[in-house]
Amino acid sequence: MRFDQRHLLGIEPLRPDEITTLLDLADQYVTLSRSREKHSSVLSGLTQINMFFENSTRTQSSFEIAGKRLGADVMNMAMQASSIKKGETLIDTALTLNAMHPDLLVVRHPHSGAVDLLAQKVNCAVINAGDGRHEHPTQALLDALTIRRAKGRLHRLNIAICGDIAHSRVARSNILLLHKMENRIRLVGPATLMPPGMDAFGVEIYDDMREGLADADVVMMLRLQKERMDGGFIPSEREYYHRWGLDAEKLSVAKPDAIVMHPGPMNRGVEIDGTLADDINRSVIQEQVEMGVAVRMAAMDLLARNLRARPTELSA
Amino acid sequence: MTATLITHARLIDPDAGSISDGALLLDGGRIAERFDTPAPEVPGAEVIDAGGAFLAPGIVDIGVKVGEPGERHKESYKTAGLAAAAGGVTTMVTRPDTTPAIDTPEVLTFIRDRAEDDSPVNVLPMAALTKGREGREMTELGFLLDAGAVAFTDCDRVVTDTKVLSRAMTYARSLGALIMAHPQEPGLSKGGAATSGKFASLRGLPSVSPMAERMGLDRDIALVEMTGVRYHADQITTARALPALERAKANGFDVTAGTSMHHLTLNEMDLADYRTFFKVKPPLRSEDDRQAVLEAVRTGLIDIIGSFHTPQDEESKRLPFEEAASGAVGLETMLPVLLRLYHSGELDLPTLFRALSLNPAKRLGLDCGRLAKGAPADLLLFDADKPFILDRFKLQSKSKNTPFDGARLQGKVIATFVAGTAVYRSA
Numbered sequence: 001m002r003f004d005q006r007h008l009l010g011i012e013p014l015r016p017d018e019i020t021t022l023l024d025l026a027d028q029y030v031t032l033s034r035s036r037e038k039h040s041s042v043l044s045g046l047t048q049i050n051m052f053f054e055n056s057t058r059t060q061s062s063f064e065i066a067g068k069r070l071g072a073d074v075m076n077m078a079m080q081a082s083s084i085k086k087g088e089t090l091i092d093t094a095l096t097l098n099a100m101h102p103d104l105l106v107v108r109h110p111h112s113g114a115v116d117l118l119a120q121k122v123n124c125a126v127i128n129a130g131d132g133r134h135e136h137p138t139q140a141l142l143d144a145l146t147i148r149r150a151k152g153r154l155h156r157l158n159i160a161i162c163g164d165i166a167h168s169r170v171a172r173s174n175i176l177l178l179h180k181m182e183n184r185i186r187l188v189g190p191a192t193l194m195p196p197g198m199d200a201f202g203v204e205i206y207d208d209m210r211e212g213l214a215d216a217d218v219v220m221m222l223r224l225q226k227e228r229m230d231g232g233f234i235p236s237e238r239e240y241y242h243r244w245g246l247d248a249e250k251l252s253v254a255k256p257d258a259i260v261m262h263p264g265p266m267n268r269g270v271e272i273d274g275t276l277a278d279d280i281n282r283s284v285i286q287e288q289v290e291m292g293v294a295v296r297m298a299a300m301d302l303l304a305r306n307l308r309a310r311p312t313e314l315s316a
Numbered sequence: 317m318t319a320t321l322i323t324h325a326r327l328i329d330p331d332a333g334s335i336s337d338g339a340l341l342l343d344g345g346r347i348a349e350r351f352d353t354p355a356p357e358v359p360g361a362e363v364i365d366a367g368g369a370f371l372a373p374g375i376v377d378i379g380v381k382v383g384e385p386g387e388r389h390k391e392s393y394k395t396a397g398l399a400a401a402a403g404g405v406t407t408m409v410t411r412p413d414t415t416p417a418i419d420t421p422e423v424l425t426f427i428r429d430r431a432e433d434d435s436p437v438n439v440l441p442m443a444a445l446t447k448g449r450e451g452r453e454m455t456e457l458g459f460l461l462d463a464g465a466v467a468f469t470d471c472d473r474v475v476t477d478t479k480v481l482s483r484a485m486t487y488a489r490s491l492g493a494l495i496m497a498h499p500q501e502p503g504l505s506k507g508g509a510a511t512s513g514k515f516a517s518l519r520g521l522p523s524v525s526p527m528a529e530r531m532g533l534d535r536d537i538a539l540v541e542m543t544g545v546r547y548h549a550d551q552i553t554t555a556r557a558l559p560a561l562e563r564a565k566a567n568g569f570d571v572t573a574g575t576s577m578h579h580l581t582l583n584e585m586d587l588a589d590y591r592t593f594f595k596v597k598p599p600l601r602s603e604d605d606r607q608a609v610l611e612a613v614r615t616g617l618i619d620i621i622g623s624f625h626t627p628q629d630e631e632s633k634r635l636p637f638e639e640a641a642s643g644a645v646g647l648e649t650m651l652p653v654l655l656r657l658y659h660s661g662e663l664d665l666p667t668l669f670r671a672l673s674l675n676p677a678k679r680l681g682l683d684c685g686r687l688a689k690g691a692p693a694d695l696l697l698f699d700a701d702k703p704f705i706l707d708r709f710k711l712q713s714k715s716k717n718t719p720f721d722g723a724r725l726q727g728k729v730i731a732t733f734v735a736g737t738a739v740y741r742s743a
Contacts, residue, residue, distance in 0.1 A: 012518075089631070089634065089635065090635065090636060091634050091635075109636070111636035111637065111638045111639060112519060112520035112521050112590070112636070112637065112638065113519065113520075113521075113589070113590030113636055113637045113638075114636035116589055116590055117590065117635075117636055131520070132520050132521075132636075132638070133520035133521075133522075134519060134520030134521075135520070169520060172517075172518070172520060195512075195516075195517035196512040196513055196514075196516075196517060196523070196525070197512070197513040197514030197515070197516070197517045198514075198517060200514040201514070201517075201518075
């Protein structure tokens with residue numbers, strides 16, 4: 001069992017065995033989270049700061065709960081409200097924070113690469129909670145854990161990722177992870193929401209849902225990112241729902257035991273039919289949320305072990 | 317001023333496309349005589365023994381940004397001039413994208429005076445094509461021409477209103493003025509920080525299709541056909557734009573094109589983990605594009621190579637990639653960086669200096685850029701092989717934003733002459 005990372009900035013630098021290590025540990029944290037006494041002390045004495053430069057309720061709470069269950073001192077900083085408005089640069093914010101000696105820094109930022117930049121300037125372990133349209137590694141890991149538990153394996157599966165691929169960091173991290181674990185990946189969505197050059201990633205690209213979903217083991221829906229739309233990617237929400245929204249009829253071409261996933265928050269009636277999303281026989285959307293906490297506990301535990309193995313850096 | 321005799325030099329003659337052993341006698345600011353080996357004794361002349369180093373016509377760099385007026389903390393005429401001299405650039409053709417823009421004869425006269433006082437190398441200013449570079453009304457092209465503007469350009473801003481541009485072009489044609497444009501379809505390229513493709517998609521960067529350059533060039537060429545203006549495309553950086561350029565030249569339009577040192581030596585993969593010093597405008601392209609553009613320089617389809625020297629302070633680069641400023645300094649690094657292409661066998665020296673010195677001089681109607689008797693003694697003497705590791709903090713520029721920091725390079729300027737006087741000598 002090895003995990004050689006100082007930070008968790010993306011799926012790209014991870015080896016397949018590191019991914020397996022993390023998921024194995026996360027399985028144990030699922031058990032812990034389901035027990036009455038949910039507390040562990042592996043992060044005891046460590047300080048975790050959640051720094052969200054973009055609004056998020058779900059991811060931020062998930063990281064907060066994960067940290068608290070492991071005994072860390074957790075602090076949330078809503079960055080949109082504070083220093084950015086006063087004109088402070090990202091690096092200055094990072095240096096200010098660094099002087100408070102956090103051990104784990106969880107960062108979400110609207111610009112691709114911003115979390116990498118920040119990680120270069122601080123001494124603590126940094127977890128990317130989503131940067132622009134680049135990566136969202138813990139989301140891909142929680143999706144992987146959900147798939148592994150539902151399907152009993154994380155390789156040689158037909159996985160369809162559907163919808164707004166272009167604006168999605170979730171899609172990028174998932175493609176990288178599922179590709180590393182040797183799955184067959186199809187991307188399905190309107191051509192205007194398909195980033196250029198994706199065929200070079202070893203994925204198949206479909207415009208038509210019925211073709212893309214045929215014999216799929218896993219159907220992963222993406223949120224239609226309305227807040228990122230500069231306008232004009234799709235003609236209307238109803239046409240989008242008609243052609244790319246997941247309903248029982250479109251799902252019927254997938255394998256009978258195919259699972260349906262969504263990173264949330266959902267736009268019911270836009271990318272997914274509400275009844276289908278609530279169908280406990282098909283939808284694993286609630287499990288994804290549960291796995292999210294476990295995967296984040298595992299990630300912080302592994303990073304903290306590496307942190308403790310290093311000699312203390314005296315200079316700030 | 318005494319005469320100078322440079323002996324035992326390897327003369328790079330871009331006009332003849334040759335390299336030969338020889339000597340030059342500089343007198344009265346001009347090349348008084350060119351000798352084949354061995355050079356005779358010239359009484360009273362200071363003799364510089366080049367010891368087999370290359371002697372080439374000084375570089376004429378079109379598209380240099382100096383921070384005056386408005387951003388003198390980034391670059392002044394003094395520091396830009398020192399950087400140019402150290403880089404073998406004997407003429408800087410400066411951009412008007414200053415704050416405020418150089419769009420009136422008064423501002424132009426001010427910066428010409430500043431340049432004359434402070435810069436050791438020649439400075440020829442370009443002026444804005446439209447007032448405030450806003451693309452709405454043409455500037456006083458006639459007055460600006462009289463005040464010494466050598467070309468008109470709104471730099472990286474595209475004049476989107478074709479009516480405005482066509483009128484400005486028609487007026488410029490009546491004056492015989494040269495227009496330099498940035499070929500780009502601004503709607504398509506809006507918000508783009510990288511070239512679209514696998515790399516930008518992987519990094520999650522908002523990207524621009526290389527087609528935007530061709531569309532911009534196509535439009536401009538149609539307007540050139542309509543108005544008959546003398547037109548220069550500042551940077552052609554994609555394979556897709558080249559056929560359009562070739563057709564325009566074959567049709568006999570007065571069209572030339574340039575490209576940048578960065579697009580000839582780097583590609584999009586160099587951005588790696590969001591290295592903002594590699595953020596230039598237009599963004600770095602694919603390796604296929606780089607090779608196509610290099611081939612176009614070899615064949616002469618692309619006429620001119622420039623540094624597009626763009627000083628930026630540390631603060632504007634220490635930001636997330638999308639927010640960081642574009643541009644890189646290049647006056648001092650251009651020669652050793654481009655010599656990489658010579659050392660790799662991709663470009664010979666006469667072709668290189670045709671694009672660096674001869675063609676830009678010709679395009680602006682200057683009589684420099686050649687090693688002929690009677691031409692201005694704007695020269696550069698350099699050792700093409702001397703290896704060194706570039707340290708950005710040793711550059712003369714006030715701004716140190718070069719993507720080549722720490723790069724292993726070969727080639728050092730030994731001396732730079734402007735009008736027969738050494739403005740730079742290596743220590």
